[in-house]
Structure formats: structure tokens, C-alpha cells
Amino acid sequence: MKTKLSALVLAVPLVLTITGCSMTDNDSDEVPSGGTSTSRDASDAMEKVSSGVYDLIGVKGKASDSRPTVTDCSGKDTKTYFQILHPWSFTPASASDLDVAMERLKAELPKNGWKIVDYGPDTSKNKNVNLVADNDEKKVSVKVIAMAKDEPPMLTLDLVSGCYKVPDGQEVERF
Template sequence: MKTKLSALVLAVPVALTTLTGCSMTDNISSEVPSAGTSTTRDASDAMEKVSSSIYDLLGVKGKASDSRPTVTDCSGKDTKTYFRILHPWSFVPATASDLDVVMEQLKAELPKDGWEVVQYGPDTSKNKNINLTADNDKKKVSVKIIAMAKDDPPMLSLDLVSGCYKVPDGEEVELF
């Protein structure tokens, strides 16, 4: 369990770094796009809905982790006024062979649901995990999905991250 937790702790910053550069905007920039104005609670609820919509696309039986979105900062912006939402979660399919089915399903179905797949293929790790990165410009969210076929049990790791939100005037970012 310590290894899994350590891997997750290391994966989140990597995912944030990777997703920060995704093209959720029309211009070719590494700047994180604006996601509009929202309270942290409303933005978190919206992110849970986005995660649920991805879960609905999986198309196989299995068990999702029970994780909640969290608030992170927008690099270079006032931490009392600007924030991002990160929602890391995992999915363990009922059978190991379903992992490949899920990745192909997501690759095909995400674009039909407003996502642009910007990267798909094996990573450079010794396990050659299949990675899928997709952006949803309308929702200002990116997702990084990693099929970890050689884990015990085999699973998907999903990291969703929003663009930068600004809290409404007179409010401050609530951390959770």
C-alpha cells in the first residue's frame, strides 16, 4: 500500500505539470486557461460531474475509487483569488483484460463527448503503460488517464484538472 500511495503522491505533480501545458485554449500557449468565475464548492461539484461523465464512458464493470476533488493553486496567481480543481481517481475493472477494452472505449468515445484526444500511446516506463491525455475546451478541463496493466490489481489512474477559476468578488478561495 505504501508503494501505491507513494506512486500516487508522485503522479499528481507529474499530472499537473503535464496537464498545465495542454491546449485548452485556441492559442498555442502554456498558460493555464481561464475557467471563469466560481466558488470552490461549485467548481468542485462541476468537476465531479465531469468525472462521472467519463466514468459513464468506461463501458465495463469495475470499481471506482471514492476520492473527492481538491483545490490547488494557479501558478503565478494570487492564491486567495484564483484556484484550480484537481480530481484524481482510479478504476479497477472486473477483469484484467477489460483494461485494454476501456482504453479503446475512451479513445473512441471521449471525442464524441466534446473531448480532444491530444496524446495516446505507451509511456517510457519499463511497464509501457498506455497513456491518454484529452482536453475539453468547453468545460476547461484536461484529463490524463494511465492504464497500469502490470499493477496488482490492474487499474486506470485518472487525473482531471481544471483551468484557473477566479472566486466571485468579496470571496476567498476555500481550501479542501
């Protein structure tokens, strides 16, 4: 489990790199603004977004029990700017439902405000299918990896927010 969690955390910069351009209003590599929020409120909002993605999977299975965490915004003051990261996984009740879950996400995310910006196998020896999507309205990106050759087969999901600024007079709460 620690290995998989480490892999998820390492994948976050990749998610930011792949999706950073798409969530902005211009052609820069800058991570978009998430607006002004406390860490707790932004975390609660991210849990709702994750729950919505979970609902789109549409097959029986079990999601990991993980909570969002606060990360730094690259190049910004760490006392006043932050992002929310929510890594989690989904294990379908039946291994054969892994492909069904991935196809449902590919079909349903765009119907629910997400733009798919990348889809296809990665360069690993397992050729895991990756899906990256942005939700400009919510300023959130998701990277989903179908790990079909793992035991058990599962989806790993990393959701990452735009860069928030805490309200004046407050500091970022880390958790």
C-alpha cells in the same frame, strides 16, 4: 496506496504541461480561464465531469472514492485564483477489460466533446499506455494511464480544471 496517490499528484504538473496549450484559444502555455466560481461549485462541476468520464469507460469495475481538491494557479494570487484537481482510479472487474476500457475512452471521449492530444506508451519500463484529452467547453483536461502490470491492473485518472477566479469579495476555500 500512498505511493499511487503520490504518483498521481506528481503527474498533475505533467497534465498541465501537456494540455495547457490545447485548452487555450491561442498558442501560449497559459492555463485557460475556467471562469468565475466558488471552490465548492467548481468542485461539484468537476465531480460531474469525472462521472461522465466514468460512464464512458463502459466496463464493470470499481472506481476509487476520492474527492476533488483545490490547487493553486501558477503565478496567480492564491487568495483569488484556483484550479480543481480530481485524481481517481478505476479497477476493472476483469483484468482483460483494462484494454477494453482504454479503447472505449479513446473512441468515446471525442464523441463527447473531448479532443485527444496524446495517446501511446510512456517511457517507463512498463510502457503504460497514456491518454491525454482536453474538453475546451468545460475547460478540463484528463490524463488516463493504463497500468496493466500493476496488481490489480487499473486505470489512473487525473482531471484538472482551468484556472478559476472566485467571485468579488470572496476568497478561495481550500479542501
